[in-house]
Amino acid sequence: MVAYALMHKCPKCFALLAYLERRIKYYCSKCRKAYPKLLIEANTFRIYNRFQRNLDRENLQVEIEQQKRPKLSPEERKERNKQKRAIWMQNNKERVIAFRENYYELHKDEFVARKRAYRANMSEEQKKQENENRKRAI
Numbered sequence: 001m002v003a004y005a006l007m008h009k010c011p012k013c014f015a016l017l018a019y020l021e022r023r024i025k026y027y028c029s030k031c032r033k034a035y036p037k038l039l040i041e042a043n044t045f046r047i048y049n050r051f052q053r054n055l056d057r058e059n060l061q062v063e064i065e066q067q068k069r070p071k072l073s074p075e076e077r078k079e080r081n082k083q084k085r086a087i088w089m090q091n092n093k094e095r096v097i098a099f100r101e102n103y104y105e106l107h108k109d110e111f112v113a114r115k116r117a118y119r120a121n122m123s124e125e126q127k128k129q130e131n132e133n134r135k136r137a138i
């Protein structure tokens with residue numbers, strides 16, 4: 001409360017006020033005027049409140065600025081999205097499988113045609129190799 005009292009200022013000239021205990025008033029030695037204790041303390045409290053509110057707002061703004069993620073370059077953003085997608089896929093395996101199955105059903109003809117074209121272009125040696133691989137996989 002003492003430190004608080006030190007902050008009381010004259011409403012007219014903003015000089016520091018002295019507290020006159022016996023008169024329950026604050027006194028400005030510049031203006032040579034005494035002010036009621038309640039008035040001065042209410043004033044100080046209001047000013048202090050406004051000051052504190054502005055300070056809080058500034059601190060909050062600083063905090064918000066600090067929490068903002070740094071700007072990423074397009075390559076960094078691409079890489080980050082790739083990682084995010086990989087994590088999401090890890091955590092949503094069923095949805096990924098369902099999506100793939102659905103996608104396959106929708107594009108089945110394309111897949112089959114592409115596979116057929118691929119096999120048509122394979123050499124005999126490659127076909128043999130693939131058949132052996134398939135047998136081994138079973």
Ligand SMILES: [Zn+2]
Binds near residue numbers: 029
């Ligand atoms: Zn004054």
